[in-house]
Amino acid sequence: MAQTDDPIEHLVGLLAKLPGLGRRSARRAVLRMLMRPGETMLPLAEALRRAAEAVRPCRVCGNLDAEDPCHVCRDPRRDRSLICVVEGVADLWALERAHAHRGLYHVLGGTLSALGGVGPEDLAVQPLLARVAEGGVEEVILALPATVDGATTAHYLTDRLRPLGVRVTRLAQGVPIGGALDVLDEGTLAAALQARRAV
Amino acid sequence: MPPAPSLRLTRLRLRDFRSWAALTARFGAGIVVVTGENGAGKTNLLEAISLLGPGRGLRGARAAELARQGDGEGPLPWAAAGRFEGPWGGFDIGTGTPEGGPLARRAFRLDGLPLRGQADLAERVAAVWLTPQMDRLFQDAASDRRRFLDRLVWALEPHHAREVAAYDHAMAQRNRLLAGERREGARADPAWLAALEEAMARHGVAAAAARRGLVARLNAALARGITGAFPAARLELACAVSAALGAAPALAVEEGLRAEWAASRGRDAAAGATLAGPHRADLGFVHLPRELPAALCSTGEQKALLVAVVLAHAALIAEARGFAPLLLLDEVAAHLDAPRREALFAALAALPAQSFLTGTDAALFAPLRGVAEGFRAGGGQLVPDADLPVP
Ligand SMILES: [Zn+2]
Numbered sequence: 001m002a003q004t005d006d007p008i009e010h011l012v013g014l015l016a017k018l019p020g021l022g023r024r025s026a027r028r029a030v031l032r033m034l035m036r037p038g039e040t041m042l043p044l045a046e047a048l049r050r051a052a053e054a055v056r057p058c059r060v061c062g063n064l065d066a067e068d069p070c071h072v073c074r075d076p077r078r079d080r081s082l083i084c085v086v087e088g089v090a091d092l093w094a095l096e097r098a099h100a101h102r103g104l105y106h107v108l109g110g111t112l113s114a115l116g117g118v119g120p121e122d123l124a125v126q127p128l129l130a131r132v133a134e135g136g137v138e139e140v141i142l143a144l145p146a147t148v149d150g151a152t153t154a155h156y157l158t159d160r161l162r163p164l165g166v167r168v169t170r171l172a173q174g175v176p177i178g179g180a181l182d183v184l185d186e187g188t189l190a191a192a193l194q195a196r197r198a199v
Numbered sequence: 200m201p202p203a204p205s206l207r208l209t210r211l212r213l214r215d216f217r218s219w220a221a222l223t224a225r226f227g228a229g230i231v232v233v234t235g236e237n238g239a240g241k242t243n244l245l246e247a248i249s250l251l252g253p254g255r256g257l258r259g260a261r262a263a264e265l266a267r268q269g270d271g272e273g274p275l276p277w278a279a280a281g282r283f284e285g286p287w288g289g290f291d292i293g294t295g296t297p298e299g300g301p302l303a304r305r306a307f308r309l310d311g312l313p314l315r316g317q318a319d320l321a322e323r324v325a326a327v328w329l330t331p332q333m334d335r336l337f338q339d340a341a342s343d344r345r346r347f348l349d350r351l352v353w354a355l356e357p358h359h360a361r362e363v364a365a366y367d368h369a370m371a372q373r374n375r376l377l378a379g380e381r382r383e384g385a386r387a388d389p390a391w392l393a394a395l396e397e398a399m400a401r402h403g404v405a406a407a408a409a410r411r412g413l414v415a416r417l418n419a420a421l422a423r424g425i426t427g428a429f430p431a432a433r434l435e436l437a438c439a440v441s442a443a444l445g446a447a448p449a450l451a452v453e454e455g456l457r458a459e460w461a462a463s464r465g466r467d468a469a470a471g472a473t474l475a476g477p478h479r480a481d482l483g484f485v486h487l488p489r490e491l492p493a494a495l496c497s498t499g500e501q502k503a504l505l506v507a508v509v510l511a512h513a514a515l516i517a518e519a520r521g522f523a524p525l526l527l528l529d530e531v532a533a534h535l536d537a538p539r540r541e542a543l544f545a546a547l548a549a550l551p552a553q554s555f556l557t558g559t560d561a562a563l564f565a566p567l568r569g570v571a572e573g574f575r576a577g578g579g580q581l582v583p584d585a586d587l588p589v590p
Contacts, residue, residue: 112391114375120388148365148398152372155394 008034060131062107062124064089072096072105079103081138084193085128085157087111087145095143100190103141106131111149112156123153125160132164139167141196158199169196205229205523205551206324208248210282214295215267215275217243224581227589228572230547230554234561234584235576241557244576245328245527247279248555251292252324253317257527262305266296274302285323286522292324321357325516325524329509329531337493337501341481348436348482351512352413355519362406369398370473373460377468396460399476400453403440407477408449411441413515414482420511421487427549428542430500431487432507438480484508502534506543513552523552532556532563541566561586
């Protein structure tokens with residue numbers, strides 16, 4: 001794409017790349033902001049800069065947070081014997097919004113896909129095994145998508161976790177095939193976690 | 200068993216659909232015959248009817264291919280609408296290019312209101328068909344016969360398509376891993392392979408069981424004489440996994456498959472493909488009166504085999520859904536000799552289903568006078584056939 005000198009077009013172009021925003025809605029947002037730049041644009045620019053500088057992946061679980069370890073990992077009220085494995089940070093946030101899980105998390109960073117060139121070494125598998133091997137973990141809940149790749153990844157992790165003597169459970173059936181946790185409503189999420197079953 | 204009430208298409212409207220610029224046709228009989236020259240748009244008419252149900256219709260076409268090419272204007276937005284009388288009264292189904300939307304998309308309406316998905320459609324309308332392209336089934340590869348069978352299963356068990364797709368996906372992943380092992384000499388992660396083989400076993404056994412179940416039900420329908428005087432047929436599913444399901448519970452078959460695949464990784468890596476599994480299934484057809492496999496049958500007998508299977512399938516859909524589906528038989532009569540043709544007409548008249556037949560030779564349908572309603576297609580028009588008036 002040609003770099004444009006026009007600051008408005010440049011901003012529209014940047015916003016239009018964000019998920020859920022097409023060029024039309026990006027243009028509408030920019031127009032709205034330009035009406036009151038001092039009240040909307042400058043605070044937004046400052047917030048973007050602060051977030052970009054401060055937010056890091058948590059070295060323990062992979063969550064994105066301004067603190068490292070993240071606020072979940074530091075929370076003393078969390079049940080540290082329980083780790084919920086999710087595909088991405090969006091799923092972690094969805095479970096947090098639903099208050100569905102009282103333990104810790106582990107963000108895998110994807111699912112296994114030979115066709116997509118994603119192998120175990122591309123995912124946070126080793127860090128998960130290391131966390132469990134350290135001790136203190138009694139149950140690992142696999143909250144991975146109900147796609148073929150998600151199920152394959154869950155099966156793979158079960159295989160790798162079992163020798164460590166930890167209980168491995170999965171979300172209850174009823175999470176729709178291909179449905180990412182992120183788009184499920186909070187009640188469904190909480191119910192799926194409640195009704196998890198051993199594998 | 201009392202016959203299922205039939206589903207009747209009483210009116211069809213087309214706009215810029217394939218060769219038809221505009222058409223309004225009313226149908227009053229249980230058997231509708233459309234004759235005309237090649238290229239008169241007869242098959243397009245059947246295709247339009249097939250698109251009023253779920254799926255991509257009898258040609259498996261993409262939405263954009265269905266648009267009529269305007270004179271120098273390029274493809275035009277198209278629409279097909281049917282008025283039906285069913286067991287639950289009358290209703291209208293419409294499909295076509297969404298209003299103001301791209302030609303690549305297809306929208307559905309029920310009684311004028313937008314339908315979200317095709318699942319609602321499946322509860323209302325079902326159609327089964329036989330086209331000249333299907334004659335090649337006996338010469339084609341096993342994969343084509345397997346797809347033919349899968350479509351028959353899918354019409355009765357919508358989740359079957361998902362099981363087959365999931366199996367194919369997991370197998371493609373396994374093949375890729377094994378290919379990498381062969382190319383790079385590095386051993387693929389055995390836990391990863393085992394996880395893929397587990398998914399293949401689960402989805403593959405579900406797909407094989409559904410195929411096996413449908414073949415058994417079709418054969419039972421054929422054996423109890425669903426085709427009337429029309430020569431019956433028997434289907435033979437050639438699939439080791441389906442056969443194993445006859446002798447052992449599904450979980451044991453899954454376990455056997457996992458063990459077999461785990462033991463054949465080296466062989467499959469060398470071959471560049473998974474050599475055993477439900478994806479190797481083939482479907483055999485036997486012409487019952489002479490116990491003759493399809494390969495040894497005349498073309499007329501092969502046509503009769505397909506007709507028998509389609510009639511049996513229509514009967515199963517009628518049982519499952521509570522209404523008989525529409526039968527769309529494209530250029531079928533011409534390939535049957537006179538006795539078989541008359542047996543087919545008698546079988547169609549005895550079915551609760553409404554059927555649509557096409558042909559170039561109007562004389563072949565003369566025995567249907569007083570039973571069927573005829574139309575002649577040509578020059579972009581569909582006109583009533585005086586030789587086959589509304590009975
Ligand atoms: Zn953390």
